[in-house]
Amino acid sequence: MNNLSLRTKTFVLLLSVVLMATLPLVAYYVTTARGLALLGSDPSIEATLSLAVEQGSTRSEKEEAALALTRYRQIDALKSGIVNQVLLVSIVYSGLVVVVALGIGYVFISRITKPLARLTEATRRIGDDANSPMLAVTTGGEIGQLERAFNAMSQNLARAREEKIQAERKATWQRVARVIAHEIKNPLTPIKLSTERMYEKFLMQSKDFPDVIKSTTSTILTEIANMQKLVEAFHTYAKFPEPSLRPADLNQVVTEACTLFSGESTPVTCTCVEGMPPMSLDAGQMREALTNLIRNGLEAVAESGEPGRVTVTTLADGSQVRVRVEDTGCGISPENMDRLFQPYFTTKAHGNGIGLALTERIVSMHGGTVTCESTVGKGTTFTIGFAAGREKAT
Amino acid sequence: MGIIIGILLAAKSIVIVTGLVAFNKAAISVPPPTLIVTERDVRLSGEVRNAFTRDLRKLAATGAEIPLYLYVEVRQPRVDKPLRTAVAGNSLTYDLIDKKYRVVGSAGSDTLWFGTLDSAVTRACAFGDIEVIPLTEVRADGQYYFSVYGVLGKARVEALQGNTIDLMQYWDYKRPGVRTEAYAGLVLLQAVTPKATP
Numbered sequence: 001m002n003n004l005s006l007r008t009k010t011f012v013l014l015l016s017v018v019l020m021a022t023l024p025l026v027a028y029y030v031t032t033a034r035g036l037a038l039l040g041s042d043p044s045i046e047a048t049l050s051l052a053v054e055q056g057s058t059r060s061e062k063e064e065a066a067l068a069l070t071r072y073r074q075i076d077a078l079k080s081g082i083v084n085q086v087l088l089v090s091i092v093y094s095g096l097v098v099v100v101a102l103g104i105g106y107v108f109i110s111r112i113t114k115p116l117a118r119l120t121e122a123t124r125r126i127g128d129d130a131n132s133p134m135l136a137v138t139t140g141g142e143i144g145q146l147e148r149a150f151n152a153m154s155q156n157l158a159r160a161r162e163e164k165i166q167a168e169r170k171a172t173w174q175r176v177a178r179v180i181a182h183e184i185k186n187p188l189t190p191i192k193l194s195t196e197r198m199y200e201k202f203l204m205q206s207k208d209f210p211d212v213i214k215s216t217t218s219t220i221l222t223e224i225a226n227m228q229k230l231v232e233a234f235h236t237y238a239k240f241p242e243p244s245l246r247p248a249d250l251n252q253v254v255t256e257a258c259t260l261f262s263g264e265s266t267p268v269t270c271t272c273v274e275g276m277p278p279m280s281l282d283a284g285q286m287r288e289a290l291t292n293l294i295r296n297g298l299e300a301v302a303e304s305g306e307p308g309r310v311t312v313t314t315l316a317d318g319s320q321v322r323v324r325v326e327d328t329g330c331g332i333s334p335e336n337m338d339r340l341f342q343p344y345f346t347t348k349a350h351g352n353g354i355g356l357a358l359t360e361r362i363v364s365m366h367g368g369t370v371t372c373e374s375t376v377g378k379g380t381t382f383t384i385g386f387a388a389g390r391e392k393a394t
Numbered sequence: 395m396g397i398i399i400g401i402l403l404a405a406k407s408i409v410i411v412t413g414l415v416a417f418n419k420a421a422i423s424v425p426p427p428t429l430i431v432t433e434r435d436v437r438l439s440g441e442v443r444n445a446f447t448r449d450l451r452k453l454a455a456t457g458a459e460i461p462l463y464l465y466v467e468v469r470q471p472r473v474d475k476p477l478r479t480a481v482a483g484n485s486l487t488y489d490l491i492d493k494k495y496r497v498v499g500s501a502g503s504d505t506l507w508f509g510t511l512d513s514a515v516t517r518a519c520a521f522g523d524i525e526v527i528p529l530t531e532v533r534a535d536g537q538y539y540f541s542v543y544g545v546l547g548k549a550r551v552e553a554l555q556g557n558t559i560d561l562m563q564y565w566d567y568k569r570p571g572v573r574t575e576a577y578a579g580l581v582l583l584q585a586v587t588p589k590a591t592p
Contacts, residue, residue: 012484053491059491062491063491066491070457070490070552070553072553073456074453074456074458074551074552074554075451075553077455077458078551080449
């Protein structure tokens with residue numbers, strides 16, 4: 001009963017009221033019909049009248065008694081039709097009353113519950129949808145007030161959402177600026193020092209000037225290369241192409257990604273499930289996504305300072321295809337979990353915050369999801385999930 | 395629970411009422427009539443089967459006069475209006491003093507008395523020698539068929555202060571009837587039956 005909609009509950013209530021109002025009427029008619037049924041059915045009266053007909057002394061007495069008997073028998077003969085008509089009329093009339101009352105009630109109930117249903121739907125959409133739904137105010141009274149209040153709330157929510165987006169955008173730009181400034185500042189210091197040293201040796205006309213030129217130039221070029229790499233990473237994330245989907249074997253992509261790390265001191269093991277359904281993938285992009293996760297795992301193991309391993313597993317589970325990348329590294333602190341896939345967010349000294357963001361973007365463009373579970377000091381598990389039988393990225 | 399029982403009782407009442415109505419009127423019919431062509435005219439004999447339903451028999455037993463008619467229409471194919479119409483009627487009455495059933499024909503035939511309702515009903519439902527069309531009106535190149543149907547008349551009811559009721563309600567206001575095949579006029583003219591020798 002608790003799960004019934006308001007419309008159903010109100011309708012049941014209305015039905016109960018109508019039946020309670022109608023059934024006594026039917027009961028009254030039935031009682032009346034029973035009373036009618038008793039008319040003309042008394043055998044003693046009939047016997048008396050028959051006797052009167054037989055024993056009448058004159059013809060006129062007999063005819064008078066016969067007329068009375070006729071009337072009495074006719075009451076009996078006609079009563080069944082009358083009783084049936086009373087019953088039929090009462091039942092048909094009661095049925096009509098029920099149908100009409102329920103019809104009118106249904107219209108009124110709909111007028112009440114429809115706006116509430118729209119309100120419920122709009123409230124549900126507020127949670128799901130970025131757009132704040134607005135309701136057309138179709139009625140007055142309390143429901144109209146409720147609709148107007150909802151619209152005002154929806155407008156406020158939309159404003160708050162917009163403000164939040166603006167604030168997040170501002171914060172992202174600030175973070176990007178900070179990361180870029182930091183990443184550019186790091187190579188600038190050795191470049192500056194190398195240039196100053198070179199200039200100083202030149203002024204002093206030092207004998208080891210050629211050697212200094214050689215070493216400082218090398219330093220400057222290395223730092224410039226680092227800066228180029230940084231710019232390249234940002235560029236890659238900003239201008240990442242759409243995946244070119246082709247039928248591919250996910251197991252093979254995973255194996256190829258693992259093979260890239262075969263020379264690492266930390267072992268990378270790969271376990272592929274048999275019977276992997278065919279999928280449409282951009283093998284290159286997916287390999288890059290997996291490479292980022294494996295590299296992340298290796299760095300986490302290295303950071304923990306203890307020997308560990310990275311395990312990559314593929315799973316096909318009916319409706320889901322998954323790739324799991326587990327490491328036994330240092331883990332991720334809970335406060336960083338929410339920002340894990342944010343671009344340019346990093347906790348590493350030399351990281352640029354692109355790897356995981358790029359991975360999430362690649363998987364998302366393939367219609368999949370990336371989830372992360374981590375325990376500090378024990379390790380992290382990233383899981384990439386796709387719907388099985390997926391032919392096209394959404 | 396009371397409400398449910400009430401609904402079930404109401405539904406049952408409808409079923410009973412409609413069932414009784416159906417039971418009373420199920421078998422009322424008019425079988426194909428018999429045609430007799432005499433030297434002067436075409437005559438027809440027919441009957442209404444099961445005309446006296448249970449309720450009608452009950453009413454007849456009260457002494458009310460029950461008139462029953464057999465209508466015969468002579469029609470021609472593709473003509474809406476009947477060429478001729480003939481009506482024969484019998485009325486059945488129970489005499490409470492003499493305790494006998496009386497059947498009187500509308501064609502001026504003798505009054506017949508019966509000891510039982512069944513025998514009286516059998517006679518009241520039978521209609522013989524109805525003159526439907528003179529042979530002089532039958533064209534040799536014409537086509538004729540006969541539409542026969544039964545009708546109940548009105549009965550005076552003493553219990554209703556002498557008012558009449560339409561007895562067709564006992565037939566649910568439906569006329570039982572039958573239509574013969576079409577006869578060629580020439581066939582009717584050639585099928586004259588010689589008068590029986592008395």
